[in-house]
Amino acid sequence: MTEHGFSDVAVDSAHAFRAIMQAMARPGRVTDLAVRLDAPAPLLASTAAVALTLCDFQTPVWLTPALRSDRVMHYLRFHAGAPVTPEIESAQFVFATAEEVLPAPELLLQGTHEYPDRSATLILQVTGFAADGVRLSGPGIRGSEGFGVAGLDARFWTAMAANHACFPVGIDVIFTAPGQVAALPRSTEIRIPEAV
Amino acid sequence: MYVAVKGGEQAIDAAHRLLEEERRGDRSVPSVTLEQIAEQLTLAVDRVMNEGSLYDRELASLAIKQARGDLIEAIFLIRATRTTLARFGYAEPLDTQSMRVKRRVSAAFKDVPGGQILGPTFDYTHRLLDFALAGDAEPAAAARAPSALRSDMPRVLGMLGSEGLMEQPPADAGEPGDLTQDPLNFPAGRDLRLQNLARSDEGFLLALAYSTQRGYGRTHPFAGEIRLGSVEVSFTPEELGFAVVIGEIAVTECEMINQFTGSATVKPQFTRGYGLGFGQCERKVMSMALVDRSLRAGELGEERVAPAQHEEFVLSHSDNVQATGFVEHLKLPHYVDFQAELVLLRRLRAEVDAAKDRLEAAE
Amino acid sequence: MRVLALSAWKDLESCASAIAIAPYDLLRAPETGLVMLRGRMGATGAAFNLGEATVTRCAVRLRDGTEGHAYVLGRNAAHARLAALCDALLQGPDTGAAVTATVIAPLEAKLHATHLAASTKAAATKVDFFTMVRGEDD
Known part of the structure; x- marks a missing residue:
């Protein structure tokens, strides 16, 4: 049983790409990603849309245990042509949910100073966003902005601050929530308030 | 140095329309079909597929028609088309x-x-023009041997x-590079x-x-x-x-x-x-x-x-797509470049004249 | 899948017109893309990338959940779609036998005849050497 992917691949993936690009260009700003596709649970439609837009046969994918079901793997293989790898260090896209123990960012492909693009992107599926939380600043943000993600604690933000410190190498994060997407590229500086 | 030059939009539009008309040629002559190109200009199609690096007889035939038979232009069209298509993967090596x-x-x-x-070889033909082909003469069917x-x-x-x-030959050494x-x-x-x-x-x-x-x-x-x-x-x-x-x-x-x-x-x-x-x-x-x-x-x-x-x-x-791009770009506007060369040349010549004048004055 | 992919579209179309088309969903609408073709150095050695080819793929799902897949060189969406449908039907015990008999077997025979005709034409161009004896020994 395979769920449907984009109904019009060219148009739908272009819309999704636009939303992801906007989210990347404006770190921490929540962007609508309205897509109609069937995704195998527990994959959200927005998570599936990001996968089908960004992944292909040249991008090995790694999944956390909650996502690593036969149906999800088959879905990614069928619609994206993406190989699912058991080795996180060779994955270009790592899919995770906020309810799980997250893989440490430093385990993921970091890229090199010569080729910083050869790094992994973490696609983190969450339940929603909040306006308060950490303060983000850097490219794409005027001054600084508050950003919060349901279910993520200080450990995550500390790890992401350490990730930013390695710039230009390091990973980028795309958060997916129902109908929404936001991003945290490695270029974004993160200030963690005392009481997060 | 490259400088944006504006203007010429109408001229470009008209040039493209003229190009289209010239491509079509005499409208009283039937337009060549893609099937005709694919079936009868087979080796031109093969060349466009090779150098365009894309196996698709129909697309190569279309490119040849659109390029008015300029095969390098047709190859360019095929290379451009290729970039619009997603790649599904790598095939197994041909056996x-x-x-x-x-x-x-x-x-x-x-x-x-x-x-x-x-x-089907041109070898051993006498390389004499076959004037029968100027008409509609159909060739005899190919001979067949009794067994395969x-x-x-x-x-x-x-x-x-x-x-x-x-x-x-060298043994398989993992994934080959892909330029x-x-x-x-x-x-x-x-x-x-x-x-x-x-x-x-x-x-x-x-x-x-x-x-x-x-x-x-x-x-x-x-x-x-x-x-x-x-x-x-x-x-x-x-x-x-x-x-x-x-x-x-x-x-x-x-x-x-x-x-x-x-x-x-x-x-x-x-x-x-x-x-x-x-x-x-x-x-x-x-x-x-x-x-x-x-x-x-x-x-x-x-x-x-x-x-x-x-x-x-x-x-x-x-x-040849790279080569023709670089050679042919010389015909695009280099007005500012050339102005700089002109100024430099005039100055050098003036300096030579001035030096000569000084020499003559000293004598 | 091999016979469905190798057969000419007009042959597949005429054979498949005889089968009852079961209702189906498009799991993946026909989509044209590229595959990179490869050769081997010295025909049998290490692989290298030769150049690409267009390919069209399609996937269908029958009402009973059976999925059919097709990848066919070229850009013929109808060919890929019909090949995917045949692939799905071939998996059913009853429909499989019917599709084998009305589609696959005749297509296979046609392919064989085409290949045989081409081969006998090539065989007619095989050189029969004979030795010319010049002069006399005595």
């Missing part, structure tokens, strides 16, 4: 051993097992290999060199191959085997996990036998050059095999003395 042979000749052995099969060819045509170079007289994904760096492996040569301009390759025969990096070649025919294409889709046959394509293959005098560690044996291309492209694959062998100079300890042995020279100048 030319199981080719359904249409032509197969060896210049090395007369009585080669499987026989010399001439196939053997399906397992033995390889000429394989037969030499069993005696140790022929070097073995459509990563820019070419030097030194390039033989995998990248062959990919580059397969999409190279036929005229450029032919001239280089000819130069090796005339003494610029001689390799003493014999055409060990040339094959033309169709091979099946297998592909493993990620979601299926096993290989499936997705169609068949026509290819031409050339295996060249070349001398090698041996070295301190290796006894003298024959070496090989390899050529493979889409459709019927014998001149191309023979040239490719000669240049492939020449580019192995470093590996075989030969002194690099000729252009065909210099990989950077060969690989950097073999692509």
Whole structure:
């Protein structure tokens, strides 16, 4: 049983790409990603849309245990042509949910100073966003902005601050929530308030 | 320096309309169909597929029609089209051993097992114009033998290999490089060199191959085997996990036998050059095999003395889309560049005059 | 899948017109893309990338959940779609036998005849060497 992917691949993936690009260009700003596709649970439609837009046969994918079901793997293989790898260090896209123990960012492909693009992107599926939380600043943000993600604690933000410190190498994060997407590229500086 | 120049939009529109009219030619003559091009200008289609690096007879025919028969322009169109399509993956390597042979000749052995099969060749024609073709004369049907060819045509170079007289081809070494994904760096492996040569301009390759025969990096070649025919294409889709046959394509293959005098560690044996291309492209694959062998100079300890042995020279100048882009861009506006040259030249000339005046005044 | 991919579109179309088309969903609408083709150095050695080819793929799902897949060289969407449908039907015990008999077997025979005709034409161009004896020994 395979769920449907984009109904019009060219148009739908272009819309999704636009939303992801906007989210990347404006770190921490929540962007609508309205897509109609069937995704195998527990994959959200927005998570599936990001996968089908960004992944292909040249991008090995790694999944956390909650996502690593036969149906999800088959879905990614069928619609994206993406190989699912058991080795996180060779994955270009790592899919995770906020309810799980997250893989440490430093385990993921970091890229090199010569080729910083050869790094992994973490696609983190969450339940929603909040306006308060950490303060983000850097490219794409005027001054600084508050950003919060349901279910993520200080450990995550500390790890992401350490990730930013390695710039230009390091990973980028795309958060997916129902109908929404936001991003945290490695270029974004993160200030963690005392009481997060 | 490049400076944006505005204006000319209407002129460009009108130029394109004029181009379209000229492409169509006399409207009282029927427009050429893609089927006609694909069926009757077969070898032009093959060349566009090879150098456009895309096997699709229909698209190549359309490109030839649109380019008014300018094959390099057609190749450019095909390369541009290719970039609009997503790639599903890499096919399994073609098995030319199981080719359904249409032509197969060896210049090395007369009585080669499987026989010399001439196939649809221009060889042995008298190169006299056939004025009957100016009319609608239909040719006679091809002759048929009572039985089919053997399906397992033995390889000429394989037969030499069993005696140790022929070097073995390099063993599989993992994923080959792909110059459509990563820019070419030097030194390039033989995998990248062959990919580059397969999409190279036929005229450029032919001239280089000819130069090796005339003494610029001689390799003493014999055409060990040339094959033309169709091979099946297998592909493993990620979601299926096993290989499936997705169609068949026509290819031409050339295996060249070349001398090698041996070295301190290796006894003298024959070496090989390899050529493979889409459709019927014998001149191309023979040239490719000669240049492939020449580019192995470093590996075989030969002194690099000729252009065909210099990989950077060969690989950097073999692509006719790149070459035509760079040569033809000279006709685009360079007004500011040229102004700068003019100013400089006038100043230099004035300085020479001034110096001469000073010299004369001093005398 | 091999026979469905290798057969000419007009042959597939005429054979398939005889089968009852079961209702089906398009799991993946026909989509044209590229595969990179590969050769081997010296025909049997290490692989290299030769050049690309267009390919069209399609996937369908029958009402009973059976999925059919097709990848066919070229850009013929109808060919890929019909091949995917045949692939799905071939998996059913009853429909499989019917499709084998009405589609696969005749297509296979046609392919064989085409290949045989091409091969006998090529075989007619095979050189029959004979030795010319010059002069007399005595």
